[in-house]
Amino acid sequence: MVSERIVVKIGSSSLTSDEGGLNRERIAFFASELAALHNKGANVILVTSGAVAAGFRQIGYTARPKALHEKQAAAAVGQALLMQAYQEALSGYGIVAAQILLTRSDFSNRKRIQNALMTIEELLRLRTIPIINENDTVSTDELKFGDNDHLSSLVAAMTKAEQLVIITDMDGLYTEDPRKNPEAIKIERVDQISEDIMSVAGGSGSSVGTGGMRSKIEAARIAMRGGVHAFIGSVQQPGDLQLALSGNGKGTYFDTKLDSLPMKKQWLGFHSMPKGRIIVDKGAEDALLSGGKSLLPAGVRGIEGDFHPGDVVEVVSLEGAPVGRGVVNYTAWQAQAAAGLGSEEVSRRIDVNRIEVIHRDEWVSLR
Template sequence: MNGSNRRRIVVKIGSSSLTALAGGLRREQIEYFAEELAKLANAGDQVVLVTSGAVAAGFARLGFEKRPKLTHEKQASAAVGQALLMQAYNEAFAKRGLVVAQVLLTRSDFSNRRRIHNASATLEELLNRGVVPIINENDTVSVDELKFGDNDTLSALVANLVKARCLVICTDMNGLYTEDPRKNPDARRIERVKAIDDDLFRMAGGSGSNVGTGGMRSKLEAARIAIRGGVQVFIGRAAAEGDLRRAANGEGDGTYFDAELQTLSMKKQWVGFHSVPQGRAIVDEGARKALAEGGRSLLPAGVRRVEGDFHPGDVIEVALEDGRAIGRGVVNYASWQLQAAAGLSTEEVQRRLDVARIEVIHRDEWVLF
């Protein structure tokens, strides 16, 4: 991850790294990460912090003995905790001569192209002025993300959005192992990953603490998103002085994920990772091969059935009969049209239906998972 002095680095810190098991902030950890990030900034790097911890920081102040489970209790905890979290970050960074900015995002911000463009412009302005953006999921109003994972995917989306050189995901484990090293002492750490496949996901376990909500699986999913956008990823430990710098320089205590050479355009990133699918097309094996191996467009002949209500220009998901999603794309048919065309040859569709394009999804509007 070496490069010019003007690198753009996104660092993600989870709840378990910032808060105590009984709730509340660990101020010494806030100070540690502020010092590490300040050193990167002072060396010429542009840094973005994606932080969790609002719910964990706030629930004890509300009188809960442990992290609450009901949505309205978690949202109330986040409302209290987010203020405490930003106050602590602001004080810690101010000691080191840096200004911070709070940016709260939800999944709907990413699914709306105008809103995500506005967020991108705001982040660019902050970074160009030497400000450290501190980004968190807006847990007070967002239901989905409270269930989703410890902001791992958010950090990957942000890394792609700001065109980061690398994404550093800090965790209490020093990387990805073939098995859980806490249970099997013979487990082997994977030093570098060139491609993320199903075997890697099978190796990933669950969450490691009752404070955070994300496990290694969500971190792998985040890495998959980031590398598709051309961002290199580090997943590992940062606990000692200089660890963040070493992680950004390719010398960290963890696992590195190589960015893909053929990265997705911003439009395809939006289709594949930010958009909200309006329906589903279930396809046969022949269509899967054409899409996944042949780089072809999806034609009506390969469609088995249709789910949902959508219109031309909407994003839909493409899945196999077993329910496994293989990708997303911009559809050229309304749902009723595609249902009528499913399984038919191109010639038959042209005779029966009035559609602008014969392809269900053109390969230029398609993202393979």
């Protein structure tokens, strides 16, 4: 485990009571689990939820708030309480905790996310544990990381972690909800997230947290695409976190054979904000996914949105399924005019700098 990089995500329901407020015993337990990894030489990054849940009682709300401004106010109080609890718990093991607050817009800005990565790398070099949370006090889109499941997968891919551990109150993924059907079968390992896998994911199991099993599987999908192995399961007893990393954990493993993506490809695939969509035929879809080819005008079948050269666009199949994203070389009207035409015909009719609608060097597959 020496120098292995591990991202651990802990949700609100694992840190707080159902009524709200921090559960200090649980935080002390997780601190001991993280410290055990840290002291074995692992580079540990913690992605934590819990700011809103920690703060809403303190600020005077009787139940978890639903309005955005109320959540932001609760988070402003709760984030300080959350970090204080982690600092105190980890200091007993001689470990310094460092706070990093991120928003979705940080990831969509290439310079800002590169700066965040540099900070994380320096904190790991100094043998601290970076503790990352969404900056709930300024987030404007309803705290949309989904109990930080999505955030944890982006952090794992960005830092090129070997493993992402998403801790939940369930001991893995089942064919049905085992709380309702005792004959439900546990799924031990997943190497491809199909629609069947997604269909067995239910909703949220707690009034304190916001992320259900579906958001955790979506997070595992992003991690796998970024070359990171993922684990979704329970860490309740001493040693459970190390068991999860050794392959004997109480949960489901999501394996990948893909290599980690360069930051540019990560930004394209996970962080950028597409300005439009390009619909392609089956031939172009296969060429992009399997042939390592660029997208040529002949394979384009439709255009949605208004975009310009240099913008990021999403590419979808004729059925609407995501294929990938790329930096487009055409305006929307040029792409519409060139759709279905051969390259020579496009060169005669339309003044474009490059014949490729999307060059393969500016492309990332999302399958």
